[in-house]
Amino acid sequence: xxxxxxxxxxxxxxxxxxxxxxxxxxxxxxxxxxxxxxxxxxxxxxxxxxxxxxxxxxxxxxxxxxxxxxxxxxxxxxxxxx
Numbered sequence: 001x002x003x004x005x006x007x008x009x010x011x012x013x014x015x016x017x018x019x020x021x022x023x024x025x026x027x028x029x030x031x032x033x034x035x036x037x038x039x040x041x042x043x044x045x046x047x048x049x050x051x052x053x054x055x056x057x058x059x060x061x062x063x064x065x066x067x068x069x070x071x072x073x074x075x076x077x078x079x080x081x082x
Contacts, residue, residue: 005055027044033054043081
């Protein structure tokens with residue numbers, strides 16, 4: 001099933017731009033997903049299980065590299081957001 005996920009990242013750090021840029025760059029390394037970045041969020045689209053696995057992997061990677069962050073996400077099933 002198709003899944004579109006809109007995600008916004010709020011790093012709990014004084015310098016917040018590098019973690020956001022790093023997270024977006026990480027999301028763009030997954031060639032099997034569509035990724036579109038906007039000023040306040042990034043939209044990821046693909047097969048549901050793959051999108052969820054990528055989000056889990058990317059959030060874990062971000063935490064290990066940059067520390068704590070808040071992720072606000074909206075999910076839309078069976079919808080092509082891009």
